[in-house]
Amino acid sequence: MNYFHFPLEDWTNSFVNNWLLPVMGGFFNSISEVLGAFIEAVTNLLIVVPPEVIALILIVLSWRIAGKGMALFTLIGCVYLGSVELWPAAMQTVAIVLVSTLLSVLIGVPVGILTATSSVVDKIVRPILDFMQTLPSFVYLIPAILLFGLGGVPAVISTFIFATPPAVRMTSLGIKQVPEDVVEASRAFGTTKWQLLFKVQLPLALSTIMAGVNQTIMLALSMAVIASMIGAPGLGSTVLSGISTVNVGLGLTGGLGIVVLAIILDRITQGLGKRF
Amino acid sequence: MLVNKIEVNNLTKIFGSHPQQGLKRLKNGEQKSGILEKTGMTVGVNQATFAVEPGEFFVIMGLSGSGKSTLIRLINRLIEPTDGEVRIDGKDITQMDTTSLIETRRKKLGMVFQKFGLLPHRTVLNNVAYGLEIQGVEKQERYQKAEKAIEDVGLKGYEASYPNQLSGGMQQRVGLARALANDTDILLMDEAFSALDPIIRKEMQDEILHLQNKLGKTVLFITHDLDEALKLGDRIAIMKDGRIVQVGTSEEILENPANEYVSNFVKDVDRSKVLEASHVMKKPEVLMTYKDGPRVAVRKMEEAGASSIFVVDKEKNFKGLLTIDDAIRAYKEKIDLEEVLITDIASAAPHTPLHDLIGIAVDAKYPITVIEAGRLLGIISRVSILSGLVLGKEKDEVTSL
Ligand SMILES: Nc1ncnc2c1ncn2[C@@H]1O[C@H](COP(=O)(O)OP(=O)(O)OP(=O)(O)O)[C@@H](O)[C@H]1O
Ligand SMILES: [Mg+2]
Numbered sequence: 001m002n003y004f005h006f007p008l009e010d011w012t013n014s015f016v017n018n019w020l021l022p023v024m025g026g027f028f029n030s031i032s033e034v035l036g037a038f039i040e041a042v043t044n045l046l047i048v049v050p051p052e053v054i055a056l057i058l059i060v061l062s063w064r065i066a067g068k069g070m071a072l073f074t075l076i077g078c079v080y081l082g083s084v085e086l087w088p089a090a091m092q093t094v095a096i097v098l099v100s101t102l103l104s105v106l107i108g109v110p111v112g113i114l115t116a117t118s119s120v121v122d123k124i125v126r127p128i129l130d131f132m133q134t135l136p137s138f139v140y141l142i143p144a145i146l147l148f149g150l151g152g153v154p155a156v157i158s159t160f161i162f163a164t165p166p167a168v169r170m171t172s173l174g175i176k177q178v179p180e181d182v183v184e185a186s187r188a189f190g191t192t193k194w195q196l197l198f199k200v201q202l203p204l205a206l207s208t209i210m211a212g213v214n215q216t217i218m219l220a221l222s223m224a225v226i227a228s229m230i231g232a233p234g235l236g237s238t239v240l241s242g243i244s245t246v247n248v249g250l251g252l253t254g255g256l257g258i259v260v261l262a263i264i265l266d267r268i269t270q271g272l273g274k275r276f
Numbered sequence: 277m278l279v280n281k282i283e284v285n286n287l288t289k290i291f292g293s294h295p296q297q298g299l300k301r302l303k304n305g306e307q308k309s310g311i312l313e314k315t316g317m318t319v320g321v322n323q324a325t326f327a328v329e330p331g332e333f334f335v336i337m338g339l340s341g342s343g344k345s346t347l348i349r350l351i352n353r354l355i356e357p358t359d360g361e362v363r364i365d366g367k368d369i370t371q372m373d374t375t376s377l378i379e380t381r382r383k384k385l386g387m388v389f390q391k392f393g394l395l396p397h398r399t400v401l402n403n404v405a406y407g408l409e410i411q412g413v414e415k416q417e418r419y420q421k422a423e424k425a426i427e428d429v430g431l432k433g434y435e436a437s438y439p440n441q442l443s444g445g446m447q448q449r450v451g452l453a454r455a456l457a458n459d460t461d462i463l464l465m466d467e468a469f470s471a472l473d474p475i476i477r478k479e480m481q482d483e484i485l486h487l488q489n490k491l492g493k494t495v496l497f498i499t500h501d502l503d504e505a506l507k508l509g510d511r512i513a514i515m516k517d518g519r520i521v522q523v524g525t526s527e528e529i530l531e532n533p534a535n536e537y538v539s540n541f542v543k544d545v546d547r548s549k550v551l552e553a554s555h556v557m558k559k560p561e562v563l564m565t566y567k568d569g570p571r572v573a574v575r576k577m578e579e580a581g582a583s584s585i586f587v588v589d590k591e592k593n594f595k596g597l598l599t600i601d602d603a604i605r606a607y608k609e610k611i612d613l614e615e616v617l618i619t620d621i622a623s624a625a626p627h628t629p630l631h632d633l634i635g636i637a638v639d640a641k642y643p644i645t646v647i648e649a650g651r652l653l654g655i656i657s658r659v660s661i662l663s664g665l666v667l668g669k670e671k672d673e674v675t676s677l
Contacts, residue, residue: 185393190382
């Protein structure tokens with residue numbers, strides 16, 4: 001099948017080495033610094049606040065949003081994380097999940113709105129989303145390290161790439177699902193485009209968008225272990241060291257911690273979405 | 277000169293890939309069906325022209341698919357026209373930029389939808405206040421106006437409810453209140469009552485007539501129910517395949533259908549509900565005043581070959597009926613005419629439906645008088661009620677007898 005030689009590998013490398021790093025390096029560095037500082041601030045906040053306070057907040061949220069059973073689970077889950085001495089690691093993971101989810105929402109929701117309102121944008125964005133979701137994450141871990149170094153920043157960037165598509169898709173879906181007759185009636189009364197967006201479309205799409213955000217959070221958590229390979233601190237790196245030292249117990253302890261976080265965050269955000 | 281509230285000139289809408297091409301075909305006289313066959317494009321509205329006067333209740337009717345919804349959506353430009361113009365208070369809405377279009381919709385064009393189109397996440401109050409809210413009207417003022425509109429449509433007490441907590445009829449009222457709250461001169465109503473059951477529907481019809489009278493609104497009302505059209509419309513336009521085939525008052529359309537399509541449309545109408553007393557009454561031929569005295573009265577009756585005569589005063593105010601026997605008795609016995617006058621005579625207003633007169637006519641010994649503000653406008657005999665019903669319904673058969 002090799003009718004002609006296609007030097008994609010060489011081209012990519014020379015693109016990275018001759019242009020991306022020397023020319024754009026400064027730009028990526030500054031992104032790296034800002035994002036890094038932000039992640040650090042969130043992490044510090046979560047670690048400085050006493051675990052009991054955070055646990056209490058989570059329990060109350062679970063109770064109000066998902067009921068008594070869930071509150072009990074959250075209580076047990078938090079006690080577990082403390083008892084296996086993984087509380088700080090859990091908070092580091094939560095920080096990365098929060099920051100990358102925030103990024104996904106900040107970028108994903110507006111893009112979703114654009115795809116819902118413009119078929120041209122939709123045609124362009126759709127394959128990009130497919131690409132982001134199916135490209136093995138290891139492929140972009142490498143350039144992420146090159147551009148952003150090791151640690152939380154490349155982890156957040158990779159997580160962002162992996163976890164943003166549902167935010168875009170569900171936002172778009174939610175807006176397209178707003179009944180045509182409601183949109184028409186609003187227009188008939190002299191609604192401007194922005195008013196239509198903020199007073200009609202977004203409020204009516206909110207529960208669908210929240211379902212998207214919920215998926216984004218779950219995907220972000222599922223990236224925790226992979227992200228730890230490029231130096232992201234947290235429960236993922238606990239599991240990773242379990243793997244690399246063939247320590248089944250350590251791997252399970254960390255893995256369970258991720259599951260606990262996943263369930264708590266899932267039920268809380270799912271419950272929030274149903275309220276709208 | 278009076279400017280028409282709405283003026284539609286040569287308005288055309290073609291759905292499809294090459295509307296301009298379709299437009300050429302239309303202008304060459306091709307039909308909707310032919311264009312669909314040859315090009316796959318649908319003619320929604322075909323060169324419609326009509327005008328609605330201020331304060332008029334203008335009804336558009338036609339079968340399903342005849343283009344009514346397309347036409348009304350062209351009027352506030354929810355749909356872009358292919359050709360033609362729509363003038364609102366003289367200004368062509370099809371040429372407006374976005375800002376003036378939005379301004380016109382806000383200030384001049386209220387709309388009520390068949391499917392309500394209420395905002396499900398807002399309470400009744402906030403739905404009704406929506407039009408004012410997007411105009412930036414202060415909270416207090418817009419709630420005040422919204423509450424007034426809610427009261428006008430009889431929904432007081434439901435301000436805090438959400439649309440899905442209300443029945444269809446109540447939701448329709450919310451839709452109407454939302455349009456009223458904006459206080460636009462023009463109301464566009466697309467089959468606004470079709471989703472309602474007959475009783476609520478009648479209530480809503482009466483309500484909109486009442487509101488239109490009270491507030492002097494210009495209403496463009498779509499329905500495919502002829503009875504509704506006849507009840508509400510000052511004038512009615514009949515649509516077929518996107519064209520307007522006839523515009524006229526109920527009587528004009530019933531009596532002179534422009535073509536077979538229209539006459540098919542109207543043939544099943546119950547005339548007794550449409551025709552009114554003023555349509556079948558006759559001018560009373562013999563009239564007298566007190567001054568005439570009994571002798572003149574008798575002579576007038578003899579001349580007309582009648583056995584009774586209606587008595588009025590100088591201003592034509594109705595006084596009563598004088599029979600020939602009573603006139604002779606009054607003359608012989610020198611009694612005042614006033615004392616022998618028969619005054620308990622059935623009467624009707626000019627707008628009383630024929631339907632309501634049938635019952636009266638059965639019991640009445642004398643013709644029914646049609647009286648407006650005390651004045652005698654005409655009289656209706658039993659025969660004229662019957663002929664009104666029969667002629668109205670089966671004119672051809674009767675005339676061919
Ligand atoms: N968005 C559209 N795209 C293509 N064709 C359309 C569109 N909207 C309406 N039409 C066509 O235009 C014609 C007129 O439709 P319209 O909805 O105006 O009819 P209508 O008189 O309101 O009917 P109904 O009484 O059923 O509501 C129909 O043939 C319909 O198929
Ligand atoms: Mg329609």
